[in-house]
Amino acid sequence: MTATASIRAAVGQDMQRQRQINMYGCTEADLRDSIESSITFKISGPAMIVASMMSDAQEMMAYEQPSFATIEAQRQLLNRAKFVLFEYIMDRENG
Numbered sequence: 098m099t100a101t102a103s104i105r106a107a108v109g110q111d112m113q114r115q116r117q118i119n120m121y122g123c124t125e126a127d128l129r130d131s132i133e134s135s136i137t138f139k140i141s142g143p144a145m146i147v148a149s150m151m152s153d154a155q156e157m158m159a160y161e162q163p164s165f166a167t168i169e170a171q172r173q174l175l176n177r178a179k180f181v182l183f184e185y186i187m188d189r190e191n192g
Contacts, residue, residue: 121180122173128180143185150178 117124123131132138137145154174161167 120173120176122170122177125180128177129184132181132185143181147178147181147186150174150181154178 114124121128132143132146135146137149154171157167157171157174
């Protein structure tokens with residue numbers, strides 16, 4: 098691999114990592130580790146993780162004063178719930 102190709106690959110990985118952090122508040126790898134190490138995931142499965150995340154988002158909407166930070170946190174939480182749906186539930190149903 099040339100130096101230019103190495104730089105492009107590194108920049109691409111950094112951009113992907115930053116996109117994930119903007120979307121979820123963490124990388125997909127960190128999110129996956131967090132989900133799979135959860136007692137809730139191990140005992141009740143991914144659907145309960147999604148339900149819990151959605152309940153947390155509802156609570157944030159009901160009790161937090163609207164601000165960019167709380168709206169951003171709610172958006173990221175809902176994106177994490179969608180990640181669980183797509184990666185753990187729908188993928189298994191379709192595969």
